[in-house]
Amino acid sequence: MSARIITITSGKGGVGKTTTVANLGVALSRMGQRVVVIDSDIGLRNLDMILGLQNRIIYDIVDLVEGRCRARQALIRDRVVPELYLLPAAQSRDKTAVSPADMVRICEQLRNECDFILVDSPAGIELGFRNAIAPSDEFILVTTPEYAALQDVDRVLGILESEGRDQTRLIINRMRPELSRRGDSLTVDQVLDVLGLDLLGIVPESEDVIAANVRGVPIAHAAETLAGQAYQNIARRLLGEQVAFIPLLKGRPKWWQRLGLGRRSAGNDGA
Amino acid sequence: MDKAIQIKGTREGLTITLGASSMPDVLQDLGHQLRTQGAFFRGGAVALQATTRALTRDEIVAVRDLLADYDMTLRTIVTSNDVTRQAATQLDIKVVDAEPQRAVARAAPPREGREPTGPSTGDGMRGMLVKRVVRSGQTVRHAGHVVVIGDVNVGGEILAGGDIVVWGRLRGLAHAGCYGDEKALVCALELAPQQLRIAQHVARPAEGGRRAGDEPEVARVADGAIVVEPWDQARRQGAPR
Ligand SMILES: Nc1ncnc2c1ncn2[C@@H]1O[C@H](COP(=O)(O)OP(=O)(O)OP(=O)(O)O)[C@@H](O)[C@H]1O
Ligand SMILES: [Mg+2]
Numbered sequence: 001m002s003a004r005i006i007t008i009t010s011g012k013g014g015v016g017k018t019t020t021v022a023n024l025g026v027a028l029s030r031m032g033q034r035v036v037v038i039d040s041d042i043g044l045r046n047l048d049m050i051l052g053l054q055n056r057i058i059y060d061i062v063d064l065v066e067g068r069c070r071a072r073q074a075l076i077r078d079r080v081v082p083e084l085y086l087l088p089a090a091q092s093r094d095k096t097a098v099s100p101a102d103m104v105r106i107c108e109q110l111r112n113e114c115d116f117i118l119v120d121s122p123a124g125i126e127l128g129f130r131n132a133i134a135p136s137d138e139f140i141l142v143t144t145p146e147y148a149a150l151q152d153v154d155r156v157l158g159i160l161e162s163e164g165r166d167q168t169r170l171i172i173n174r175m176r177p178e179l180s181r182r183g184d185s186l187t188v189d190q191v192l193d194v195l196g197l198d199l200l201g202i203v204p205e206s207e208d209v210i211a212a213n214v215r216g217v218p219i220a221h222a223a224e225t226l227a228g229q230a231y232q233n234i235a236r237r238l239l240g241e242q243v244a245f246i247p248l249l250k251g252r253p254k255w256w257q258r259l260g261l262g263r264r265s266a267g268n269d270g271a
Numbered sequence: 272m273d274k275a276i277q278i279k280g281t282r283e284g285l286t287i288t289l290g291a292s293s294m295p296d297v298l299q300d301l302g303h304q305l306r307t308q309g310a311f312f313r314g315g316a317v318a319l320q321a322t323t324r325a326l327t328r329d330e331i332v333a334v335r336d337l338l339a340d341y342d343m344t345l346r347t348i349v350t351s352n353d354v355t356r357q358a359a360t361q362l363d364i365k366v367v368d369a370e371p372q373r374a375v376a377r378a379a380p381p382r383e384g385r386e387p388t389g390p391s392t393g394d395g396m397r398g399m400l401v402k403r404v405v406r407s408g409q410t411v412r413h414a415g416h417v418v419v420i421g422d423v424n425v426g427g428e429i430l431a432g433g434d435i436v437v438w439g440r441l442r443g444l445a446h447a448g449c450y451g452d453e454k455a456l457v458c459a460l461e462l463a464p465q466q467l468r469i470a471q472h473v474a475r476p477a478e479g480g481r482r483a484g485d486e487p488e489v490a491r492v493a494d495g496a497i498v499v500e501p502w503d504q505a506r507r508q509g510a511p512r
């Protein structure tokens with residue numbers, strides 16, 4: 001049994017990488033998967049807060065790298081779902097405390113004890129990003145429907161492709177269908193047109209997400225919300241299921257939604 | 272002003288040939304050419320053609336540092352002078368013996384994977400085929416023609432000594448004829464670049480971005496400016512070359 005190792009990255013800051021990792025961790029483990037989420041944003045740790053685990057940290061990734069603890073001791077078990085574990089970042093150190101080789105080593109150690117390892121990448125394309133992508137075979141790129149985020153994802157994609165790492169898929173976060181319908185933000189088609197990537201999911205802009213992050217209980221626990229459902233759908237797609245994109249705008253589903261088509265044929269308002 | 276130096280693009284990189292001018296003049300002229308055309312050359316490897324001139328270590332360092340300001344690397348010095356040879360060796364710069372009568376400079380080959388590919392074309396220039404999306408932050412640089420099968424995204428760059436053909440959408444920057452060839456062309460299925468350059472001419476789309484025509488287009492220099500025409504119009508007027 002060897003876990004799939006997936007890095008969530010974006011180039012641009014603040015587009016929702018950490019939110020994605022927390023929610024996919026929750027959604028996958030609710031589906032019975034054993035998941036380890038790793039916060040590689042050393043010096044700016046966040047993932048613990050979104051999962052509501054910030055008070056339970058004893059050891060962190062730098063302690064593990066520097067041999068002050070064993071992997072099992074550093075992993076923090078989630079409060080809600082049974083098989084979700086967090087390897088937190090260190091807050092008082094900087095990115096140089098961990099190397100790409102350290103990341104590979106840590107993930108190899110954990111790999112045989114779980115089904116998924118999700119690595120939360122910091123923004124940028126420097127060492128922190130290098131650390132985050134080092135151990136992974138798969139990549140989820142996160143963008144928002146705006147040019148700046150899109151161009152940064154394109155940059156990251158170029159770097160990954162030039163290294164022959166082509167298992168890349170896209171999540172469009174903070175989608176506001178009424179805005180893109182008016183032409184005030186990019187549509188899903190415009191984004192896919194530039195990147196030429198497989199679409200893994202679309203997450204709507206939602207106050208529910210912000211509130212859930214603040215409470216430390218990711219929205220993926222709440223299947224009745226549109227965003228929660230979006231994350232659960234993404235988790236199912238990760239497991240290979242064909243899941244139709246749910247409409248983000250009310251109205252009759254489009255032909256491709258009725259056919260249950262995802263990916264490139266998605267129109268501009270499905271989750 | 273009489274040029275103290277000459278910069279030429281070759282298949283392998285750039286060659287800078289020193290004339291007989293004094294070193295301060297050489298540096299001043301080099302600085303001027305780099306300032307005005309530096310972007311053309313950025314990132315390249317340079318061969319300095321010094322032939323019989325005696326260059327001191329400090330003089331070579333001055334040239335090297337100036338080039339470094341424009342991201343260029345002094346790789347090779349072509350010389351038949353012992354003083355220059357010794358100084359270059361001290362600085363770990365490769366020395367190539369100048370053949371006094373036939374001074375052919377070979378710059379170091381361009382960086383990783385930029386080796387010219389594809390068959391040689393009728394005009395003696397080689398072509399390079401790029402079969403992928405050129406993404407933001409990526410630069411394709413080639414002394415001959417460049418053909419891209421795929422898009423050139425915003426933030427991506429193509430620099431070619433010859434023509435540029437994009438079988439896809441051109442949304443980044445394209446510089447054809449980047450060593451001064453005014454006859455160079457840029458063609459794209461969808462021509463909507465951030466900026467277009469041919470030789471020393473620069474064209475920028477109107478604010479808000481150029482809307483590409485819905486057919487393939489060709490850009491070329493006519494009467495000292497870059498013009499863009501639909502492909503079949505350019506063809507009806509006779510092959511543009
Ligand atoms: N779908 C959404 N709807 C509304 N708010 C969101 C959504 N996704 C993320 N946010 C909010 O956006 C902010 C940034 O999210 P997050 O921290 O996940 O981004 P990030 O990419 O990890 O940032 P950084 O680059 O700083 O690590 C947070 O306040 C989060 O609550
Ligand atoms: Mg983050």
